[in-house]
Amino acid sequence: MSETQARPGYLLLEDGRRFGGAYVGPETETAGEAVFTTVMTGYHEVLTDPSFAAQIVVMTAPMQGVYGIRDPDVQSRRPWVAGFVVRHLSHEIGSGPADSTLPEYLASHGIPTLVGADTRALTRHIRDAGAMRAVMAHDGVSPQQAAERLAAEPEMSGRDLATAVSTPEPYELGPLDGVAERGLVLCLDYGVKTRSLDLFRREGYRVRVVPCDTDAEALLSARPDGVFVSNGPGDPEAVPGAVERIRTLSDAGVPLFGICLGHQLIARAFGGTNYKLPYGHRGGNHPVINHATGAVEITSQNHGFSVLEKDGRIEGGDDLEITHRNLNDGTVEGLVHRERPVFAVQYHPESAPGPHDSRYLFNRFVETMRNHGSSAPG
Incomplete structure (x- = not known):
């Protein structure tokens, strides 16, 4: 040009x-x-x-x-x-x-x-x-x-874009060179970024990336150690079948980790709702407080919707606990299920681009999968 x-x-x-x-x-x-x-x-x-x-x-x-x-x-x-x-x-x-x-x-x-x-x-x-x-x-x-x-041009509210960007066919990536294989992570691809996949591969996991409309029973038959619910575009309320798919996986005991759109979809799967932000969070300098440690993480973000809360709790999601919060506007930035191996964050811990403050979340998911083993029925 x-x-x-x-x-x-x-x-x-x-x-x-x-x-x-x-x-x-x-x-x-x-x-x-x-x-x-x-x-x-x-x-x-x-x-x-x-x-x-x-x-x-x-x-x-x-x-x-x-x-x-x-x-x-x-x-x-x-x-x-x-x-x-x-x-x-x-x-x-x-x-x-x-x-x-x-x-x-x-x-x-x-x-x-x-x-x-x-x-x-x-x-x-x-x-x-x-x-x-x-x-x-x-x-x-x-x-x-x-x-x-x-x-x-359609408005963003009510628009399903995740299905359009998802991989049309499953594909699999092995552990990075020289890393011993540890297990299998399934990625529900709503718009995943390569860096997220590489972080699992670095820990020794095969990563099988599947279309976001893959049948839950097919996912369970793979006996994954865990399922990564990826980031993606559009309105989380408009993604067809996501709530039922995520809930079925969790009911089977499979550990789940979601980011960005995945965070919003996991919240919906357990009764939460989403709403559109005025102009969203997009950048590499958003401060988020981790309630468990009190630490402030500088995060990379790219989203236009958020999880609704009321009186310090996720509205409709009684089984969910807020773990992280945005220090600029107070919005929900992280959640965990009170009993199940399920957690999610609103931001991009894979940091591509952005600071690396939150990459520990991938290690946390690896630890969660190791503690629960292959939970899917076989």
Whole structure:
């Protein structure tokens, strides 16, 4: 993607606010929910995080692309963002090694990109008005075309995106080289990131990643040591069959660990409900307090929904206990079942990108699986 390929373009928000810039991408307009992330690095991980499906992502850090694109940083089989908005886009790589530049990567995948937009003003507007639908296009797209495309874009509430990003076929990854095999973890793929799988493989587990609509009996027949309920996009209330599937696994005694969307789905499986946040939590600097230790973890987050609580308890989830809480807005960030080997957190402990404060949660799940053995009936 060169400067000569760029043409005047714009981002039009649902409330009528318009932000201009240099547009590079497909001739047709694109639409999605406009959101922002405060990560300072990790643009490749952002682009390939399935949790960003159907979203136009605004990067608040002004300079993007300074260390290029590195293939090992990819987090899924392809980029998922609907669009990408940056203040400055570097065509030079300041530190290496790198496999390509960020502009080359964006162009090769046809990702609509708006460069030079006032991302600070755009971020402040989303914080004030909330995440909303938006259209991104070059200036050859008429206001009427943009309005029609915007009206056709579904709202995020009520939208099942997890089924769309889930793997179409099961696949299995063995332990990392040189690590003795310890057992089997099943991953219910609602939009899992590669780093999560690698952390289990590092501990000696085979990881079998399965479509999120896999029948619970088929999951149990594999006799897993545990089930990882992954992150993913969209409204947790709209994911078909998730509650019944998770509850069946837990009723069989299988240890469960969920993150992000998985946290919301586990809460639902035990009576909880979810609600949409005004503009969500997306970034690598969110402070979360661990009630068990009193420690404050700086966490990586990417979600637009949360678990509802009332009077310090998860509403409807009497068997669940709140373990972690966001220090910015007080929302629920972690839960544990009072009797079963089930726990979950709202954030991304795999930290790709982000700080590593919460990676202990993967070790905690390994310990849980070792203590319970293979619980599924056989």
